[in-house]
Amino acid sequence: MGSLSRKDSARYSCNISNPVSSQEDTFYMVVTYGPENIEMSGPKEVQVQTAFRLSCSAESIGNYLKLEDKAANTENPEERVGQRRSEREWERLYSPPSQRDGATDRVSNVTITTNTDLVEFNDTVRLSCSASGSSPLSFLWFNDSVEVTASDRVRITDGGAALTIVTVLRYDQGRYTCNASNPVSSSSSSSEGLFVNYGPEGVSLTISPSAQYYGQGSVVSFSCSADSRPEAQFRWFINGEMFSSTGAQINLEMEQSGNYSCQAFNSKTLRYTSSQPEEISVLSKNTISFVHFSSHSFVIKITPL
Template sequence: MCAGEDILPPGPLSGAAAGTVTFSTTLTAPESPFLSVSWSFKGVNIITSTSTNITEPGYSSRITLDRATGALELRGLLLEDSGEYTVTIIPDAGLQRQGKTTLNVYALITGASISSPPGVLIEDRSFTNLSCEASGSISSREWLKDGQMLQPGDRVSFSNSKRTVFIHPVHSSHHGSFQCRVSNPISSMTVEHRLTVNYGPHNVSITGPSAAAPGQRVTLQCEADSVPPATFSWMFNGNETQVNTSTFTIEKLQVESLGNYSCTASNMVTMLRNSTVLHLRASCTAPCWSFVLLLISALSLRGLL
């Protein structure tokens, strides 16, 4: 008796509930028909075909046997059809041959969703978790953040089945899109959940020239990383201004416009604020020396020289 690998391809086979699977053999039709072909499931006969067919009643409408090669088609798959199948073939001449394989039947994955507790999340202060649910036969769950595989770390951990990801505490890097991919060998589904983490303001900066020629129009732009977007206020040489936008514009640079411009970014949810300073000075070529002299005179009068 020869078992397995030369009669049936390597398994296991995978099938979808209510679908169809074919147990193919590696045999070609012989010149003389096989004397007998029989299939069994977990040791219980499905069909035995000699000059007549003996079929288990529960399979009579669900199977088709290819008598020439021994292949078996099984339709209307049930989850209970998962298990070991055995084929035994007796040729017209030669030794009996037998093969075994395993079928795994899976329910299609449907209805995937991600849920998380309600509430406002603030960086370094709030804890949260995301739970991934789905219907069907679930073989694996994978979590992704902005399309990249999510790995466990100092702030991220998973339940044993990866059904839930715990974030403790949240960080600005957790702001964005989380995906849960639920799969089995015959189906998969990916669902997305957007997590809002309030953070900042971080990385406050002012873009604009640090030096400009007399009479030039100068625009300073304040930026900050913040969720929700930061609000801005400006100070000039330590004094409050009436500018409360991200842009500070000097229409025409004068002596009185030179000095320190401070931008403060504020987040009304995190209740945090951060500031940065840009020192604006005059830049001159040969024609503007008179302006430089005027500047020196003005600074002297202020007692700064």
């Protein structure tokens, strides 16, 4: 900064932040100037032993104005009160804004409260931020260190202390933090995880090896997958009939073909989604032996009757 002028008197602050927190410090600079435009006023004529008042004013910061009152009665109580008032005003002028406004308590105890177990397309979530410290307090919200701003579904209210997301989507989930600040400091909350349950969707049945026909001695693996939070539970169907197995051999009395499919279920969203059926063709009447069976996959071995 080059030559200073009285207009440079201001509060200067520096804010340093990283992905998890930020700190701010403030410097108050007062540029002294004057005195100039000095004006003095008082009575033009006075009688002996009569109290009188002289006043002096000037544009100045940096020095007290001093007035030598040579009147016969200089112990006027009103004049002394006026002098004390000027001193208090001078202290008010020089004190930092944080002290003048009473904002002397640093920000602390920043916390977030919210409901973190949500269902996509169903729920609306509200996050509230609270903090200790002198007013005025201001708030900023972050999701994985990216600032959250208002939009069609995102509302920031209560002076910034409340964040509402309407009809949550899976893309809203993340680690949310709140930064609270006042004129003398700032502090961030610990992160709060927001989790959105969704699905199941994209249910897919995979059969390996893939073949047009399966003959005697073939070993076939079936697996089912789905995009879901939490992980989906699966049920299996042959020709539309649900079946299960603990690994024992089962005679399905299946002749040449059967349609296999799987169905995924999400215990949080309470939604079911089924895969497209896959046809298995067998050359002759055989027994289907379950070699391995789990919630999302199984292996069969085809043997003759």
